[in-house]
Amino acid sequence: MTESNTYSDGATQPTGEVLGGPQADSTRKDPQEWATGDEPMTGAQRSYLDTLAREAGEEISADLTKAEASEHIDRLQSRSDRVPTDS
Template identity: 45%
Template sequence: MTSVPDPKTWATGDDKITDRQKAFIETLSSSTGEEVDTNISKGEASRKIDELKNKGFNNQQPAETTSSAAAKPLQDPKQWTTGDEPHTERQERFLKVLERDAGEKVGVERLTKSEASQRIEELKEKTGRS
């Protein structure tokens, strides 16, 4: 896995926060119970997203007591702005593993990102994988 450069070094790090960053911060903020001022730069938003994601993971129950609902995506895949785009290679690889484990054929070749995400969640539940 490649590491992301420090947002302080980004050429656009001082630009205004993007709409996607703002929406993601608001989602994370509501799940962690922390209020966040979104009048920040792209770089600050990136750091805040990382902080909130880590905070959310640290506040979760241990894996053996976590419900399957806690593993669901933070946002409904149907609401993704890129949900109608073709699935990613990573989704395809994971679906093929889940297909094998579940003994099912998905037909991943024609799925959109949101359809692939929904199918992944269904197969994860069926196979007990996380």
């Protein structure tokens, strides 16, 4: 039998790993855990990172991996008015 939590309205939810809840976003994985994170950044990442870096007044190496580019994009987006995209 699967353990469950009982809520005040009588509904139950299984304990353990669940999908669709606020506990975790399964679509976002730490870039360092990506299977292809050590590959060169994509053209889309390069273009977007170039735009963000220019807007922030930063110079960033053009020789980045997908994971590194994603981390820079996340960092620069957090300082920008731009709406985050998937990187």
